[in-house]
Amino acid sequence: MNGTGGSKTGLIPTNSVTTKEGLTVRARIDPTLSVSDVVKQLCLNLKVKGSPADYALRDEMDELVTNDNLRKKIKAKSNLKLVNSPAIEATELLDKLLMRDEKTMRLPLFSLTRKNTQEDQFATAFVNRDGVRILIEVINVSYGNTLAYALTAMQNLMELDYGWATLDDAFILKVVQILSSQNSLINVCRPATAILKRLVEADPLSVPGPGMAASSSRSPPPAPPGSVYRYGFDVVFEQMRKEWGILETVVNRLGSADTALALNSMMLINSLLAHATDSWWEYFTAKLERLNTRKAVVRLMSAHAVEDLTSCVLDFQANIARMAYRKKTTLVEPDVQSHSGALDYIWTNSKLSSQPDGEGGVLKWRQLGFDSENLSQEFGEVGVLGLDCLRHFVQSDPDFFSKVVQEQISRPPERRCPLAKASNEVVELLSEYWAIFAPGYATTPTFQPFFLNFYKVHALATNFFYRMWNESGASLGDFTRVVALVRSQVKVALRDESSREWHEVEQNFVECEYRAVRDRQMKELEAEDDLLSKVPVRNLRAKLYKESMEFVRSQRIHCLLQGAWFMNAIPTTGSARRPTRPWRFMRMDNGLKYLHYVDSPVKFPVRHGLEDLPERIDISAISEIATGNCAPPPNFSQGDLPPSSPVVASQLSFSLISAHEGSLADQIAPDQSRWADWTDGLNMLRRDSGHVASKETADFITALTEIGLKIKLLDLSGDKVEIPSGLVAGAPPTNNDFFFSDLYDPQ
Template identity: 75%
Template sequence: MSSHTNGPGDALRSRAAANGASSKTLIPTNSVTTKDGVVKVRIDPTLMVADVVKQLVANLQIKQPPSNFALRDDDDELVTNENLRRMIRSKAKLKLVNSAAVEAQEIYEKLQLREEKSYRLALFSLQRYLREEDFANEFLKRDGVHVLVDVITTSHGNTLAYALTAMKNLMDLEYGWATLDSSFIFRVVQIIAAPQSLINVCRPATAILKRLVEADPASAPGPLVASSSRAPPVAPPGSVYRYGFDVVFEEMRKEPGLLETVVSRLGTADTALVLNSVMLINSLLAHATDTWWEVFISQLERLNTRKAIIRLMSSHTVEDLTSCVLDFQGNIARVIYRKKTTLVEPDVEETHATALDYIWTNSRLQVETAPDGATLKWRQLGFASENLSHEFTEVGILGLDCLKHFVQSDPDFFSKVVQEQNSRSPQRRCPLARASNEVVELLSEYWDATSPVFQPFFLNFYKVHALATNFFLQMWNESGAAIGDFSRVIALVRSQVKVALRQEHLRPWHEMEQDFSECEYRGVRDRQMKELEDEDDLPSKIPVRNLRAKLYKESKEFVRQQRIHCLLQGSWFLNAVPISAPTSRRLARQWRFMRLDNSLKHLHYVDSQSKFPVRSGLEDLPEHFDLALITEIATANCAPPSDGSVSAGAAPLVASPLSFSLITPEGSLADAIAPDVSRWADWTDGLNMLRRDSGHVASKETADFIQALTEIGLKIKLLDLSGDKVEIPSGLAAGPPPTNNDFFFSDLYDPQ
């Protein structure tokens, strides 16, 4: 049909005409391409898309029912009731195309026929269409998941890449793929583990495995069903939240090289593949269960995963990976805490007994007997008793691991030290094992809070522990300390830890090493004395440290709710240009207003050439995107748009410190510049805290806010105690256990 302004256009603008409006002046003209040509139409923005399609089909005298058709723009974006007004305002070129039901049926049939040319084209289209919920629902109705699994099972190369990407996009839905079984999971594991797999195959496969790990019953939205009073909850029948860590790890164990391959890919040049690999490791860390936790963590340690992440911290690609690296850092903090609170039980756990045997063997000491006939073995290494479960009570298996790594770093040095100390009188011996545990406590205290910056020294916890333990030994020897001076030497180490580990995101490793190794007792002691003039030992007491940790969690949750409230209110931002974009790039609309919906799942927005009062609710915000798509909140990576006057030889764009981008594997959903630092912190941290696989604090502003709230709360609590003149002990000794179980805990109540 040739272009014209009558016929279909008149019919589509009839409602506006009936209302007395001048459609020619108020309603822009859109072109609609059909199989017969192009027509010019004026679309009433108050119509629903279904009504627009119905009138087009009627006026073009198409004999098929309107339900067979839909509208898309030149970029193949589906026209919906939410974006119709934007399409009309921008005079988008539209196409009358197959509806979701028709398109799903055609693709389904092509996938079953397996005719080479149409088969690959159908898979290519399927990747894009499955991002649309209407199409995905139609595809699921036709048992499309089964067909897609069959393609993934039998394909390779680019065909496999298309199929895996389609499955990944389908799995963004919270339903429809609960039929995936263990054989499919193992197939994905095999694809990832194969060193020869193409990059475009590995990316979606890794993302699929990550999604399966996160789909555990405990993560399911809504109420859970408990299988018994003691068993963990299970998801309702038909829910996709029926997988999780245990299900995936069982299949991973069948392919021993999987984790090694994933970790090795952290060093590849492809940023998207590195991103997916880090995200998979993070999901495994965050969802690991008690069943396989120790096995999994041991594998990650054996593969030097932390070292690979440290390399990423200094990589040129780190801007795209900041959030994931910080997530990994937070996960390792949780691993450290769990190890610290897990008891050492050599009589129960074989791994604990093996580690202790290794330490003792490398000491090259002989078991001695005390004058009273008691066995002297572990006290020769510096423990206070032979009861190792008690000796490691405060530091758990983290303390055992640190001592083992200390020995491993230089077995000959360890043997020399303990033998030299045992040649001295008991009062002059350095209690090396006890010192090791105290250093673990010091480092755990120093790295107590979540950091918004990289902490490469923290990821090297064992090496820093070895340096600090050697520093303790040096201070002991240089000061001529005796056993009664133990706490004094520990105080010196605490002071030096603060100096050596300062600004670790900016300082190289060798400078930190020098701070521990190239210092003298007198200088450290003089500095410590000045520090003691300004503070007392109250903050270092264990009850106060525990109170601070509790208040920190409460403060972080308070700030999280405040940040989310800011997102629910919404804000205007300047649309920005990534610094990698051409300097002459201009933006059609300068401003964007964004607001989070009440479900906390979608971010709604509107672009405009100028700011205008936005009403509450979402009526003024026709566009939206799913927060589940976001894999990274990149910061300080965009610049204000050009005014179009930039010459070819102009300087490159300079990133604004208030800019941020919402990154997905397919690109950026938004590039914005906040009006001020507070708004930037509210949105970057708020969005990070909403992500399914995150929760870290990214900005110094938010981290300082949380810390300030924590310190204020701590001071208020301590003022209450000091006002009542309550003595705070340095530690509490547990009493003997009950002789039987004939007791109960009474309820505490207020007699008033």
């Protein structure tokens, strides 16, 4: 059968087409026709009963033939099947679900989990025929594997940006209850967790652009009619609060032996952290702290060697860094209940009593080492993070704390160690060390277990400060000198964080002697300028650091827009399938929504735009970017990459992982630079992410920051500007009888 006729038929490949009745014919199909026209001709020539609109074409892998991929199917001489249209399939499937018979429902539900809801034509028909409501009813009455299939089908449907805006609080609560049940099967918990994560991310603030997490400081705009972006953190968390122990259950599942369940649980926690709003932020983060979530993640770092979890752990670190920055920039207000509770705990455990200061005031907090009684001012540079650190320091050993502060009271004022002030200074040092400068993207490509133990490190460093103070016989005028000693020791104790053990950190802080620290610090001073440690310079570095991150992010995304060639690889775990074509060119569209690509036996000049790239990957479906887990195909030898016979993972490889579809792409970059551009660029685009995966990008950001800082300082030093260690604000005006004059040049 000819699809076109005429003299062109000799140039058109021949495809086999099989009807529902099992009849197979050979056909030459004109690739310039639309799929609907091809189906009409097939129905006419094969004398198929019914309207051509009731039929569609699929290939041997059951992939729907569309106008976008028809040319590719013809060129590949794919074996095609004339089957029911997606609309008919949706109707038949829903009819079976309405029977409410578990055996009858299982097959159509399983079909839904495989492919159907990812096809626009099927999804549209499914939604228009009230499929979402029917699927919810199935979820409400099902259990075991049937429930797992139904939840997975709903999860697949929710990957689309339409069709599920009717999900209500009752459904969300049902999913929460399923997830919190200790009797739920692992294959039930996985999709339930993913559904909650998707609902959290369906925030009105997430509509404008991909990869941008919701900001908790803005009021969300009203969702357009029919938009699925009408949920978000508040809607989901309101239902989670109704089910006691749900967060504890999710955190406990981080230790699950099932990697996929641990992965989904980690992703849900990350989404909640990234989208938490002002109304619940403090309550939610405090709850996570009480559940020792950080400790559970630290265990994940060593318990799992699976690459799929690496990205999630780095996401969590980035979220904790943002949480620390937010706390650090939140003013301590003694009138706020949570703040006053922490302050009362600290004061009570000091076992001191307020005293008159002889000037009509009260001597209270100055007894702990603060310079004044104004706590908002004392915690001004470290905020609530400083208050939390001091409370944890007291909590770690209340008896030691009370003993120290009472001992200081017995000393002459100039010899007292200002412990509370020292605590705040240690918070500044650790913030500087771990680059808690801005609420942007965390730039570490490695695990940071010590950072996740921030409060413990703070306690160790504060105790070290106190010991150095005593061993050096310091007085109040030596405060800056002791801070310099602690800064030096922090760099030594926390080095090689991803590979050293916690007991080594403790040993560095507890056992190192004053003389050794002092000698090392003197050598460091010979190579450094103490100008860099001054507060204004540290603040300038923080500003430049944020600007550098934004610049690098833009550069990485620009690389994705340009596109690049990669080798198609095989995962080192699972089936060792050899790609049919060795090379792939990928390029992101200008809307930052899809990765368009083409596979080819050879590299060729790719034109601008997307015309040469018929296939695409939805970026929103990428949940992980796993690295170093793929190898070149066996015996592959072509182009500029060496041949390989054993399956050995390449350090330049990466995989785009979907939460429920597995790997979407397995690639090997041509060089280290291209690998860093793409892995970090894709990570920066993800809605719930913000971490950097490569050392190259992290070093690039640091280098830009330091170069910018040196240029600024050269400007100042050239003009011989004296940079103060700090600025002291004058007394406020006594009344409102003043105005700001206009500055003008009398010349």
